[in-house]
Amino acid sequence: MKHKVEMLEEIAIETNAMVIALTESHLRIDILEAEIGMVEFQAYRADRSEGKKKGGVIVYVKRDIAARTRVISCGSNSVVENVVLHVSSINLAIVTIYRPPTCKLAEFK
Numbered sequence: 001m002k003h004k005v006e007m008l009e010e011i012a013i014e015t016n017a018m019v020i021a022l023t024e025s026h027l028r029i030d031i032l033e034a035e036i037g038m039v040e041f042q043a044y045r046a047d048r049s050e051g052k053k054k055g056g057v058i059v060y061v062k063r064d065i066a067a068r069t070r071v072i073s074c075g076s077n078s079v080v081e082n083v084v085l086h087v088s089s090i091n092l093a094i095v096t097i098y099r100p101p102t103c104k105l106a107e108f109k
Contacts, residue, residue, distance in 0.1 A: 008020065010037070012038070012041065012060070021094060023086050023097075024056065026048075027058060032102040040062060042069070046083050048074065048081060054100070055081055059095075065090070069087045071085055072093075080107075082095070082098075082099060084095065
């Protein structure tokens with residue numbers, strides 16, 4: 001996993017990415033921040049509920065703007081995962097949601 005994170009960070013630095021938002025992160029509560037951390041980015045994550053194998057979201061925000069980033073919502077309700085952030089310095093909302101293919105519309109609402 002660390003190799004994938006390092007590769008992702010290299011690409012982000014090369015392309016001057018400000019935000020990286022990923023779904024299907026497959027992270028679990030026992031995976032530590034140190035294992036998925038990036039030097040230049042702050043991670044915000046919502047892992048799948050216990051017993052669920054797929055899903056989850058993670059959002060990496062470049063550290064120079066992460067200090068001005070507020071978490072509006074973050075979590076899992078055992079159906080969907082979400083991370084919603086607001087970057088005040090540029091008035092940017094970042095919304096990342098994972099809705100599994102098997103999720104019925106009524107559950108999603």
